[in-house]
Amino acid sequence: DNFGFLLYCYLVLAAAMYFDLGEQEEKCIIEEIPEHTLVTGHFLLEPWDKRIPTHSPHFGVTATVKDPNYEVLMSKRYGKFGKFTFTAHASGQHYLCFQTNSTRFAVFAGERLKLHLDVQLGEHSVDPDPHADRTKSNMEILEDSLSHMIDQMMYIIRQQEYQREKEEVFRQIGEETNSKVLWWAVVQTSILLSVGFWQMKRLKEFFILKKLV
Numbered sequence: 001d002n003f004g005f006l007l008y009c010y011l012v013l014a015a016a017m018y019f020d021l022g023e024q025e026e027k028c029i030i031e032e033i034p035e036h037t038l039v040t041g042h043f044l045l046e047p048w049d050k051r052i053p054t055h056s057p058h059f060g061v062t063a064t065v066k067d068p069n070y071e072v073l074m075s076k077r078y079g080k081f082g083k084f085t086f087t088a089h090a091s092g093q094h095y096l097c098f099q100t101n102s103t104r105f106a107v108f109a110g111e112r113l114k115l116h117l118d119v120q121l122g123e124h125s126v127d128p129d130p131h132a133d134r135t136k137s138n139m140e141i142l143e144d145s146l147s148h149m150i151d152q153m154m155y156i157i158r159q160q161e162y163q164r165e166k167e168e169v170f171r172q173i174g175e176e177t178n179s180k181v182l183w184w185a186v187v188q189t190s191i192l193l194s195v196g197f198w199q200m201k202r203l204k205e206f207f208i209l210k211k212l213v
Contacts, residue, residue, distance in 0.1 A: 034155075100113060
């Protein structure tokens, strides 16, 4: 339909990623997302080879999002195209998983599908909805632009805070590693000195015993 075609054009122009899926196959991507960030995703599922007609016109996608603790934030079943949104409640790696579904599994078996996916972090004004209101006044457009700029600034601030948190974690790990290396060097030196003194003592006792000293 028209919306599906417009969504396809949007995903292509947005340089979205794509990957293949099989029957009931699940694939996940990992996104580093700061806390309190709104995430918007658009996807489109189509046959991998468009020249071969699909045997299952009712295929769709189940989208599942998991937070850094592997807790499910959202899980919803869609058709062959759609849009999903969620808000990250904790900073870190989030898992966006997609699994195909079909109402005709018997003839769908073995068929490969292509999933186009575009994931955007923070508020975005681009929306491929052809039914969007285009009759806004200049003042409303200006207000929307300012609101969008504020949202983008807040996203940048959250992204910077998240990067600072990661840098602090890496710095602590580096300091702990350096401390352990230093103590290991001290222990090694102590062992070498102790062995050296012990050997000198044993040699001296040996020479005394042999009346060479």
